[in-house]
Structure formats: structure tokens, C-alpha cells
Amino acid sequence: MAPIPNGRYLFAEVPSGYPVPGKTTVYDASQTIELDSVPLNGGFLLKTLVLSVDPYLRGRMRDVSEPSYAPAFELGQPLTNFGIGVVLRSENVAVKTGDHLYGFFPFEQYTIQHQANFFTVIRNAENLPWSVYLGAAGMPGQTAYTGWREHADAKKGEMAFITTGAGAVGSMVVQLAKRDGLKVIASAGSDDKVQFMKEIGADVVFNYKTTNTLEVLKREGPIDIYWDNVGGEALEAALETARPKARFIECGMITGYNTTSHPIRNMMNVVAKEIKMSGILVTSLLPKYMEAFLAEIPPLITKGEFKYREDITKGLEHTGEAILAVQKGTNIGKSVILVADK
Amino acid sequence: MAPIPNGRYLFAEVPSGYPVPGKTTVYDASQTIELDSVPLNGGFLLKTLVLSVDPYLRGRMRDVSEPSYAPAFELGQPLTNFGIGVVLRSENVAVKTGDHLYGFFPFEQYTIQHQANFFTVIRNAENLPWSVYLGAAGMPGQTAYTGWREHADAKKGEMAFITTGAGAVGSMVVQLAKRDGLKVIASAGSDDKVQFMKEIGADVVFNYKTTNTLEVLKREGPIDIYWDNVGGEALEAALETARPKARFIECGMITGYNTTSHPIRNMMNVVAKEIKMSGILVTSLLPKYMEAFLAEIPPLITKGEFKYREDITKGLEHTGEAILAVQKGTNIGKSVILVADK
Numbered sequence: 010m011a012p013i014p015n016g017r018y019l020f021a022e023v024p025s026g027y028p029v030p031g032k033t034t035v036y037d038a039s040q041t042i043e044l045d046s047v048p049l050n051g052g053f054l055l056k057t058l059v060l061s062v063d064p065y066l067r068g069r070m071r072d073v074s075e076p077s078y079a080p081a082f083e084l085g086q087p088l089t090n091f092g093i094g095v096v097l098r099s100e101n102v103a104v105k106t107g108d109h110l111y112g113f114f115p116f117e118q119y120t121i122q123h124q125a126n127f128f129t130v131i132r133n134a135e136n137l138p139w140s141v142y143l144g145a146a147g148m149p150g151q152t153a154y155t156g157w158r159e160h161a162d163a164k165k166g167e168m169a170f171i172t173t174g175a176g177a178v179g180s181m182v183v184q185l186a187k188r189d190g191l192k193v194i195a196s197a198g199s200d201d202k203v204q205f206m207k208e209i210g211a212d213v214v215f216n217y218k219t220t221n222t223l224e225v226l227k228r229e230g231p232i233d234i235y236w237d238n239v240g241g242e243a244l245e246a247a248l249e250t251a252r253p254k255a256r257f258i259e260c261g262m263i264t265g266y267n268t269t270s271h272p273i274r275n276m277m278n279v280v281a282k283e284i285k286m287s288g289i290l291v292t293s294l295l296p297k298y299m300e301a302f303l304a305e306i307p308p309l310i311t312k313g314e315f316k317y318r319e320d321i322t323k324g325l326e327h328t329g330e331a332i333l334a335v336q337k338g339t340n341i342g343k344s345v346i347l348v349a350d351k
Numbered sequence: 352m353a354p355i356p357n358g359r360y361l362f363a364e365v366p367s368g369y370p371v372p373g374k375t376t377v378y379d380a381s382q383t384i385e386l387d388s389v390p391l392n393g394g395f396l397l398k399t400l401v402l403s404v405d406p407y408l409r410g411r412m413r414d415v416s417e418p419s420y421a422p423a424f425e426l427g428q429p430l431t432n433f434g435i436g437v438v439l440r441s442e443n444v445a446v447k448t449g450d451h452l453y454g455f456f457p458f459e460q461y462t463i464q465h466q467a468n469f470f471t472v473i474r475n476a477e478n479l480p481w482s483v484y485l486g487a488a489g490m491p492g493q494t495a496y497t498g499w500r501e502h503a504d505a506k507k508g509e510m511a512f513i514t515t516g517a518g519a520v521g522s523m524v525v526q527l528a529k530r531d532g533l534k535v536i537a538s539a540g541s542d543d544k545v546q547f548m549k550e551i552g553a554d555v556v557f558n559y560k561t562t563n564t565l566e567v568l569k570r571e572g573p574i575d576i577y578w579d580n581v582g583g584e585a586l587e588a589a590l591e592t593a594r595p596k597a598r599f600i601e602c603g604m605i606t607g608y609n610t611t612s613h614p615i616r617n618m619m620n621v622v623a624k625e626i627k628m629s630g631i632l633v634t635s636l637l638p639k640y641m642e643a644f645l646a647e648i649p650p651l652i653t654k655g656e657f658k659y660r661e662d663i664t665k666g667l668e669h670t671g672e673a674i675l676a677v678q679k680g681t682n683i684g685k686s687v688i689l690v691a692d693k
Binding site: 253262274276281 | 410419420582586602603604616619623624627630631
């Protein structure tokens with residue numbers, strides 16, 4: 010069989026503000042691959058189907074010398090993130106042709122991998138689109154589930170405030186909170202997102218760009234639980250309007266990823282209200298909850314009891330635009346790159 | 352018996368910055384009392400011996416309309432705080448003449464009280480000075496003990512950073528951390544205090560006014576536990592140099608009590624390092640730990656295994672100066688007003 014193109018999406022330059030498609034990251038079509046004859050050297054050949062685009066990727070676009078919780082991208086090399094691919098050939102006994110593998114993928118159309126234990130076979134008994142395993146049934150859903158179960162200490166009738174409530178993580182948190190019998194205040198950055206938050210059951214919804222967060226919380230609060238995906242002014246407003254012994258689940262602070270974050274001036278509320286603030290990383294919490302998550306959430310998604318939205322970008326070459334949209338919050342639902350249909 | 356003066360120390364004005372003795376608070380010698388004939392109406396007459404002066408009193412010097420965890424002082428009325436007095440007369444069967452009572456006292460030389468259950472009889476089997484029950488064996492010691500036991504999750508060999516390490520709370524935390532086998536970095540605002548922190552066992556001590564906190568923590572850290580009594584820049588430095596899964600015990604933020612606090616610009620560390628930050632109020636934690644505290648700490652103080660220092664101000668009329676010293680940090684050790692010797 011003749012060589013075919015193997016497109017890749019590369020990290021090209023450390024950005025200073027928002028990442029610029031074509032500059033920070035570039036598509037490279039120079040490589041080819043012969044699928045039936047490329048040497049595997051004991052590994053396995055995957056065809057990439059879907060790749061995840063997440064807010065935390067911005068933190069990886071840094072100089073390798075700066076330490077942080079997720080590894081920096083390497084200049085000139087493909088981006089990497091969670092993805093799903095199908096096995097075309099395998100020289101590893103643990104991996105079978107036709108298996109669908111979930112794991113950390115380089116952003117390339119075809120990839121040769123060697124570590125079978127870095128990947129999980131997805132059986133997909135529910136017959137969900139593969140992309141769902143990158144969203145509601147994948148890392149964002151797991152982030153919501155594990156963070157909520159570990160730290161929310163939710164009691165029926167309490168009040169939760171959830172930022173980016175229409176996002177991949179936030180929308181799952183909204184639905185977990187409603188299932189636990191809480192009243193939910195949720196914010197997002199567009200009227201369309203506000204509408205979606207209403208559809209998934211949030212009681213009080215607002216567009217933080219046109220409505221002042223602090224005013225809403227003063228009117229509808231006080232709050233018992235704050236799910237923070239944004240930091241900055243929303244965090245300040247939550248501190249201001251928290252009830253004594255409130256729980257703050259610190260999942261992300263996207264307002265500070267691309268620009269200087271609004272500093273927090275009212276931390277004294279943590280003392281005065283005995284607030285418990287917990288930073289979460291899904292990788293740490295997952296071992297404790299993975300089994301419960303898989304038993305509980307994918308079936309509920311299949312039954313339609315957990316709703317989700319996806320923002321699917323077709324074609325690896327458009328990855329840069331999808332990344333920027335997630336950083337600016339213009340995507341609607343979980344952002345996924347559809348690299349190939351099957 | 353003739354009437355004798357009953358001096359009082361009153362809240363006179365809400366301060367805008369540091370409280371000003373004679374302006375924010377004033378001594379009032381206009382009242383008298385007849386000790387053997389004043390009607391008790393079923394209550395009991397106490398002679399005030401010692402009164403506590405604590406950092407949190409600044410927060411009570413506010414307009415009554417602003418809610419907070421500790422009640423606002425009432426204009427024209429005596430300040431109130433923890434104190435110890437001896438019962439001179441009693442018409443309440445639960446209270447005996449000669450008993451020493453610990454509880455919330457108005458700042459006056461003699462006081463008639465009615466609620467026996469608001470006070471605790473101190474037997475003082477250890478024969479410690481009464482003032483110790485306002486410091487190492489009292490509320491500050493209990494704050495240190497309960498906060499540490501509830502939230503430190505200390506493991507031998509870990510690194511703790513403690514601010515105001517020569518203070519009433521901080522010096523107890525230093526000693527609790529050392530007993531748990533930790534390495535302790537401690538900061539204070541004078542060379543004399545630094546010397547005291549060394550004496551009680553802190554491994555790395557420094558004067559934050561002459562040495563940069565962040566530089567010390569970068570050199571000696573990373574830190575596993577941060578005991579925060581100050582907020583502001585020290586909190587930022589601790590976030591910057593915390594180890595993953597660090598515990599932050601938020602006990603106070605005195606840098607923001609009298610002036611605008613330095614805002615916190617690096618909260619993202621809470622997420623990235625999965626930091627657990629817990630605000631503490633001793634009143635909430637005490638029921639769970641009071642018995643253990645009384646069994647463990649006063650005997651250790653008697654044996655000299657827990658060291659403490661006191662800054663005793665003689666005479667109720669000098670209360671204002673003592674309050675200001677505590678806000679400015681110029682006191683050395685637990686600040687106490689000695690109202691009467693016995």
C-alpha cells in the first residue's frame with residue numbers, strides 16, 4: 010500500500026497571552042506513513058478517532074523549565090491529550106486489532122505506541138459516540154464526579170454555586186448537585202449557555218458578562234458549596250456570600266490562564282466563615298472513584314438522565330481554533346476534535 | 352462599706368485604621384460600686400483578675416450593622432473578651448464565693464453576672480498563674496491545639512511553616528509541630544521574637560521585616576503545612592512554595608485587620624497542588640477537643656515542656672495601649688491585662 014499523509018498538530022511557540030492558531034500551534038502535513046508495513050517494533054498502530062480539547066492545555070503551553078502539575082508541551086512536537094483511537098495492527102499481546110483505546114494521544118492521525126498499560130480498552134456497551142468518553146463519560150465527567158463526591162459534603166436543600174455551568178465539567182456538576190437535592194445557582198458567558206444550564210435543571214442561571222455575579226449571590230445566596238472553574242472575581246464574590254462552613258471545590262481558574270488574574274482581596278472570609286477550600290486534580294481522585302463512576306454515570310447518560318453537549322471540530326488541522334475557543338469560552342459544550350469517523 | 356470606684360474600659364468610636372487609645376477606646380472611672388450591698392438579683396459578683404487581649408478584637412471594632420463571626424462591640428459599653436475573675440458574692444447555687452471563673456468578661460473591675468453556664472470554674476490543680484489560662488492553657492493554646500489536631504494531618508519529617516511563631520497561638524503551634532516530629536520554619540517581626548522561636552525548638556527562624564519570606568521558603572521548603580496567622584504576602588509565598596497536597600490552616604490574617612490586605616494573586620496553586628485550605632474558629636472545634644486539651648496541655652506547661660511568654664499590662668486603664676501593641680505586633684508573648692492580683 011502506498012504511503013498516506015499523517016497529519017500532526019505541533020506546539021510551535023510559547024504564547025504570552027491567548028494562544029494564536031498557526032503561531033502558537035501549527036498543522037504539519039509533511040509526514041507520511043505506510044499503514045500495512047510501518048515497523049511496530051513490538052508496539053501497536055492506532056488510528057486516532059477523537060481528541061479532547063480542555064482548558065488546562067493552556068497551562069502546558071509554557072517553557073519546559075517551569076514546573077507545574079501537567080507536563081509542558083515540547084516545542085516542535087505534537088500536542089498530547091486524552092483521546093480515543095482504534096487499533097489497526099498490533100505486535101503486543103495485550104492489544105487487539107479493532108480494540109478502541111482510551112488514553113493520552115499525540116495529536117497525529119496515526120500513532121505507534123508501545124505501552125499497553127497507558128491505555129484503557131473501552132467496550133462501550135452503551136453504544137455512545139466515542140466523543141462522549143472524552144466528555145461526560147470521560148475526564149471532565151470524572152473530574153466533576155470525583156471532586157463532588159470527595160469534597161462537596163452535600164446536604165439536601167443546600168445551595169451550590171457553579172461557574173462555567175454549561176461547560177464539560179460544570180454541566181456535570183450542576184446535574185450531580187440537582188440529583189443530591191440542592192438548589193443550584195449557575196453562571197456562564199453566553200445566553201445560549203444560560204439556556205442550557207436551565208435545561209439541565211439549574212434553579213438560578215445568569216450570564217456573568219451581563220449580570221453582576223456578586224449581586225446575584227447576594228440576592229440568591231448565601232451559598233454552601235462553590236464549584237470554582239474560573240477564580241478571580243467570581244471567587245471573591247463566592248467568599249463574600251458564603252455561609253459559615255462552606256465548601257469550595259477549586260477545580261480551575263481559567264480567568265488567570267491567559268491574562269493576569271483578578272487578585273483575591275477577601276481571603277479573611279476563609280477564617281471568619283471556617284471555609285474549607287480544596288484544590289482537586291482528577292488524576293489523584295480517580296483511583297478511589299473510577300469503579301463507582303463507571304457503574305453510575307455512563308448508564309445515566311445513555312438513559313438521558315445526564316445531559317451533555319459537544320462542540321465537535323472536524324479535522325485535526327483546526328485544532329488551534331478549538332483550543333482558542335475553549336480559552337475564550339466561545340465553545341458550546343465539550344470541545345472535541347473529530348480526527349476520523351471510524 | 353463605702354462605695355469604691357469600678358473602672359471600665361469602653362468602646363468609644365469605630366476606628367478606620369489602627370485603633371487609637373483614648374479615642375477608639377476610653378477608660379471611664381465615673382462609676383462606683385458597694386461590694387457588700389450591691390443587689391445581685393439572683394446573680395453573682397465577680398472581681399476581675401485578668402483579661403485577654405487578642406488580635407481578633409480589631410474585627411469587633413466595627414459598626415454593629417456589619418455581620419461577622421464575632422459580635423461587634425457596642426459604642427459606649429465596655430469591651431468584652433475572655434477573662435478570669437474570682438467570685439466575691441453569689442445568689443446563684445451553681446456559683447460559690449471564692450471560685451475562679453473563666454469566661455467572657457466585660458472590661459470592668461467588678462461585674463455582676465447571671466448566667467453560670469457562660470463560665471467555667473478553673474480548679475488550677477497545676478497552680479499556674481491565672482494569666483496562663485488566657486494564653487497557653489486558654490483560648491490561644493486551644494486554638495493552636497484544635498486547629499492542629501483537626502487539620503494538620505502531620506507526618507513525621509514533614510515541613511511546617513508557621514507565621515507569628517512567637518505569638519500566643521503561633522508559639523504553641525511551633526511546639527505541637529516539633530512534638531509531631533516536623534521540621535519547622537517560623538517567622539516573627541522582631542529579633543527578640545526570633546530568639547524565642549529558636550528557644551522553643553523551631554529549626555529555621557527569621558524576622559520577616561528584614562528577611563524576605565518567599566526567599567526563605569524557596570531555600571528551606573517546599574512546605575507541607577502552613578499555619579497562617581497573617582495572610583497577605585506570607586500566604587502568597589506559602590502558596591508559591593507549597594508541596595502538592597499541602598494543608599493550609601487559616602487561623603487569622605492580621606496584615607489585613609488595620610490596613611488593606613495585600614491581595615492574593617496566585618490562588619491557582621490551590622488547584623495545581625491540590626492544596627487543602629481550612630479556616631478555623633476555636634469555638635467550633637473546642638467541643639470535640641476540650642477534654643483532650645485539658646488532659647494533655649496544662650500538665651505539659653507545668654512540667655515546662657511547653658514554653659510560653661506573657662506580655663502583662665498592669666491596670667485596666669492601659670487596655671488601649673495593649674490592644675494597639677497586639678495589632679502592631681510590638682507585644683512579646685500573650686498579651687494580658689492584669690486588673691487585680693487576687
